[in-house]
Amino acid sequence: MEPKKNHKTWRLWRRVLCFALILLMLLAVSSWALYPRDNSADSGITFPDARGFYTEPENTIDVYMVGNSGAYAGFSPMELWSAYGITSYVSGEPKQQIAAALTLLEEFLKRQRPKVILFETDEIFTGESRLNSVIPKAIESKLPVFKYHNNWKHLKLSTLFKKPNYTYVSPTKGQAANKAVNAYTGAEYMTPTDRVAKIPASTRLLLNRLVSLCREENIPLVLVDMPCALSWSYARHNAVQAFADENGLYFMDFNTPELRASTGFSWTTDTYDGGNHLNCVGARKMTCWIGDYLRTNYSLTDHRSDEALAPAWNADLEKYRKAYGK
Amino acid sequence: MAYNSFAYLVVFLGAAFLCYTIAPMRMKHSVLLVFSYLFYFLNSRMLVLFQLFTTLTVYYAGIFMNRIDDGARLAKPTLPAEAKSGYRNVIKWQKRGVMLICVLLNVGILVFLKYYNFLSLSLDALMSALHLPTFFPQFDWLKLPAGISFYTLQASGYVIDVYRGKYRASERLGKVALFLVFFPQVVEGPIGRFDELGEQLYEGHPFDYKRDAFALQLILWGLFKKMVLADRANPFVDEVFGNYTAYSGAMTALGALVYTLQIYADFSGVIDIVTGSAELFGVRLAKNFDRPFFSHTVSEFWRRWHMTLGSWLRDYVFYPISLSRWSQKLGRRAREKLGEFLGGALTMSVALFAVWMTMGVWHGVGWKYTAYGLYYFLIVLAGTLLEPVNRFISAKTGLNRESRGFKAWQILRTFLLVTVGMMLFRADTVGAFFHMFRSLFGGSQMDVLLDGRAFSHGMDQSDLLILALGAVLLLVVGLLQEKHPDLREALAEKPTAFRWTVYFALILALVIFGAYGGAYRAVDPIYGRF
Numbered sequence: 097m098e099p100k101k102n103h104k105t106w107r108l109w110r111r112v113l114c115f116a117l118i119l120l121m122l123l124a125v126s127s128w129a130l131y132p133r134d135n136s137a138d139s140g141i142t143f144p145d146a147r148g149f150y151t152e153p154e155n156t157i158d159v160y161m162v163g164n165s166g167a168y169a170g171f172s173p174m175e176l177w178s179a180y181g182i183t184s185y186v187s188g189e190p191k192q193q194i195a196a197a198l199t200l201l202e203e204f205l206k207r208q209r210p211k212v213i214l215f216e217t218d219e220i221f222t223g224e225s226r227l228n229s230v231i232p233k234a235i236e237s238k239l240p241v242f243k244y245h246n247n248w249k250h251l252k253l254s255t256l257f258k259k260p261n262y263t264y265v266s267p268t269k270g271q272a273a274n275k276a277v278n279a280y281t282g283a284e285y286m287t288p289t290d291r292v293a294k295i296p297a298s299t300r301l302l303l304n305r306l307v308s309l310c311r312e313e314n315i316p317l318v319l320v321d322m323p324c325a326l327s328w329s330y331a332r333h334n335a336v337q338a339f340a341d342e343n344g345l346y347f348m349d350f351n352t353p354e355l356r357a358s359t360g361f362s363w364t365t366d367t368y369d370g371g372n373h374l375n376c377v378g379a380r381k382m383t384c385w386i387g388d389y390l391r392t393n394y395s396l397t398d399h400r401s402d403e404a405l406a407p408a409w410n411a412d413l414e415k416y417r418k419a420y421g422k
Numbered sequence: 423m424a425y426n427s428f429a430y431l432v433v434f435l436g437a438a439f440l441c442y443t444i445a446p447m448r449m450k451h452s453v454l455l456v457f458s459y460l461f462y463f464l465n466s467r468m469l470v471l472f473q474l475f476t477t478l479t480v481y482y483a484g485i486f487m488n489r490i491d492d493g494a495r496l497a498k499p500t501l502p503a504e505a506k507s508g509y510r511n512v513i514k515w516q517k518r519g520v521m522l523i524c525v526l527l528n529v530g531i532l533v534f535l536k537y538y539n540f541l542s543l544s545l546d547a548l549m550s551a552l553h554l555p556t557f558f559p560q561f562d563w564l565k566l567p568a569g570i571s572f573y574t575l576q577a578s579g580y581v582i583d584v585y586r587g588k589y590r591a592s593e594r595l596g597k598v599a600l601f602l603v604f605f606p607q608v609v610e611g612p613i614g615r616f617d618e619l620g621e622q623l624y625e626g627h628p629f630d631y632k633r634d635a636f637a638l639q640l641i642l643w644g645l646f647k648k649m650v651l652a653d654r655a656n657p658f659v660d661e662v663f664g665n666y667t668a669y670s671g672a673m674t675a676l677g678a679l680v681y682t683l684q685i686y687a688d689f690s691g692v693i694d695i696v697t698g699s700a701e702l703f704g705v706r707l708a709k710n711f712d713r714p715f716f717s718h719t720v721s722e723f724w725r726r727w728h729m730t731l732g733s734w735l736r737d738y739v740f741y742p743i744s745l746s747r748w749s750q751k752l753g754r755r756a757r758e759k760l761g762e763f764l765g766g767a768l769t770m771s772v773a774l775f776a777v778w779m780t781m782g783v784w785h786g787v788g789w790k791y792t793a794y795g796l797y798y799f800l801i802v803l804a805g806t807l808l809e810p811v812n813r814f815i816s817a818k819t820g821l822n823r824e825s826r827g828f829k830a831w832q833i834l835r836t837f838l839l840v841t842v843g844m845m846l847f848r849a850d851t852v853g854a855f856f857h858m859f860r861s862l863f864g865g866s867q868m869d870v871l872l873d874g875r876a877f878s879h880g881m882d883q884s885d886l887l888i889l890a891l892g893a894v895l896l897l898v899v900g901l902l903q904e905k906h907p908d909l910r911e912a913l914a915e916k917p918t919a920f921r922w923t924v925y926f927a928l929i930l931a932l933v934i935f936g937a938y939g940g941a942y943r944a945v946d947p948i949y950g951r952f
Contacts, residue, residue: 115922118926122926232428245939
């Protein structure tokens with residue numbers, strides 16, 4: 097009876113394996129079919145500004161910031177260009193998770209060789225970087241159908257067999273600028289404490305991956321946190337500072353009273369939604385401070401006299417000034 | 423941990439299945455018990471203590487009643503004949519006391535946790551209206567343990583069954599505990615009976631390929647209903663019901679129809695997932711849905727929708743009331759005064775009222791749920807009272823009530839009545855429901871539907887297409903089930919190429935059309951809130 101049982105078991109496993117292989121093939125084909133052929137909203141990209149770097153000339157961006165809405169509101173590539181001639185791009189997405197930030201960084205590095213990478217740290221504590229998303233995100237990166245499955249709504253047979261043609265350009269280089277002023281009038285939220293917020297284990301894994309990716313690419317990584325009265329705290333500052341110290345990284349936390357003071361930041365004039373995100377004025381102050389730090393500590397080129405780059409960037413700067421003023 | 427989440431389906435269920443499969447037979451129930459408490463703790467943290475309290479009170483109440491019975495059995499032969507009847511009464515009252523204390527304690531906890539804040543607010547409002555001082559404090563810290571409405575009914579059913587002598591209480595605490603906390607069913611049911619589930623859960627089942635393949639198919643079908651249909655419908659439903667004053671006519675009607683589809687796909691989808699989960703361990707849970715939208719009457723609908731709640735209410739509310747001495751007495755008097763038909767209807771309506779009110783308030787906190795129960799009570803009562811009138815009309819007009827056309831009309835009528843009920847269930851308040859119901863006959867808003875403006879309110883044309891195709895698929899599957907009650911067996915007999923095409927199509931439909939990811943908000947199961 098034993099050989100019969102073994103044969104039956106083997107047949108069973110063969111059937112399971114066959115099913116799994118065919119399923120994998122179908123998912124791979126679906127991934128290919130549904131992968132966006134463009135970086136615009138029409139192609140199913142939810143936040144096209146985060147992916148506007150696809151249309152930037154290759155190897156022209158020197159500074160890259162990635163993070164959640166704190167990043168795209170608080171960092172202004174146009175101000176950085178205006179003050180220091182440094183080219184930069186910010187890929188921010190609302191409620192971004194670190195896994196998504198890693199994916200964006202990997203995509204960015206296929207087209208650009210930045211000299212510095214800035215990571216906005218708010219999403220360490222606000223993204224859903226837990227078991228429910230870490231493994232699925234890992235699967236997503238290998239089988240993009242799980243990420244871009246909604247693109248069936250934008251599927252066009254005419255582009256199915258064509259190579260990607262990226263058309264969306266972000267004139268603000270990813271920044272979601274906002275002129276409005278809506279002051280934060282609440283209490284001081286950065287009262288010094290010894291408490292250290294907990295970084296979830298799965299988030300820490302992804303942070304370590306971010307650090308090692310930057311080391312592999314030989315690109316310095318700097319941690320940044322934009323002022324946010326509604327989600328940040330001293331305990332979170334302590335947690336990220338500890339991580340930065342463990343990994344030899346510089347952490348500029350603009351929430352600390354000292355750094356806020358040195359940037360001239362004011363909760364009365366520099367936020368558009370009562371303390372959650374910065375407006376243009378706040379973004380300029382943070383960016384100028386960051387630019388000064390970068391210029392002092394890294395060999396970054398002032399491209400304002402670069403004939404290949406300057407005309408396009410100056411034209412975008414003019415549009416930015418017209419829309420958002422100085 | 424939602425039943426349709428990656429963490430549950432792959433990590434938790436996968437680990438539980440693996441551990442259960444490799445555990446020796448005598449340890450399998452322990453594996454289920456450990457994973458069940460782990461699941462409960464992950465969902466409710468320290469509120470697991472309420473679950474444990476219910477388990478212990480129910481277990482010991484059962485043991486106490488066993489001891490009373492054992493004592494009675496030993497004592498009876500020694501009693502003189504004339505004392506035996508009186509002694510039986512004493513035993514009955516002792517057991518009744520134990521049963522009542524246990525049931526009232528656990529139902530009391532449910533009532534307090536679930537309804538205290540609402541009742542205190544309502545009482546305070548009444549006191550205010552009467553210019554009296556208000557003194558009922560609100561307790562914002564009151565939280566509901568997961569599935570408390572479900573496991574309390576299940577626990578009460580067990581204690582009542584033991585009291586009635588349907589079976590002896592189990593002497594094994596682990597068996598009772600597992601019956602009450604079994605992780606696939608603890609949050610949303612189905613509401614189980616100990617004589618059906620107890621032994622199944624405890625005896626342990628070896629790996630069975632066919633059984634487990636069927637279980638995975640059922641989970642897949644449940645995920646399709648929940649994630650492709652229910653979750654996709656959610657943004658539009660939220661929009662129409664959340665901004666109901668902006669809509670009328672066709673838009674409100676569409677919102678009500680889409681919600682009916684959503685709640686059916688959501689609840690039955692999750693039930694399929696949990697039933698499939700249980701089947702992986704060789705446990706067959708009670709059926710909870712039986713193609714309810716094929717019903718000819720509202721009464722039939724409620725015998726096919728959330729069947730375990732209906733049968734629980736029948737066995738533990740309707741029958742105790744309708745078979746009680748005072749009800750029988752009332753029935754006799756009513757028949758004398760009002761005649762056989764009306765007298766019988768009046769008596770039955772008392773028990774029915776209790777059933778529907780219980781059903782309404784069990785679903786949630788708020789006057790809307792009371793109105794929900796009252797709505798169905800009135801419809802069922804009207805159906806009963808109007809039956810002689812219907813028969814008279816049919817006889818006079820020669821209408822064939824067995825004809826296909828008439829049956830189709832009955833199904834459509836039931837569907838419409840149920841959809842209105844669902845509108846009440848989903849509306850924010852009773853006032854909102856009445857506004858929405860009136861607006862159905864107000865401005866038509868057909869133009870909003872036809873010119874496409876409707877598709878910027880949480881649902882675009884592609885979403886509507888998926889929902890429509892999904893509804894058709896549910897109908898087709900329902901019709902197939904009329905011919906083949908066990909569709910999975912019927913499918914298993916087909917050639918491999920056909921079967922695998924169906925499975926791959928379902929998986930791809932779930933992956934591609936599922937409402938998950940960055941563009942969608944995760945939607946909690948509707949019945950998981952109870």
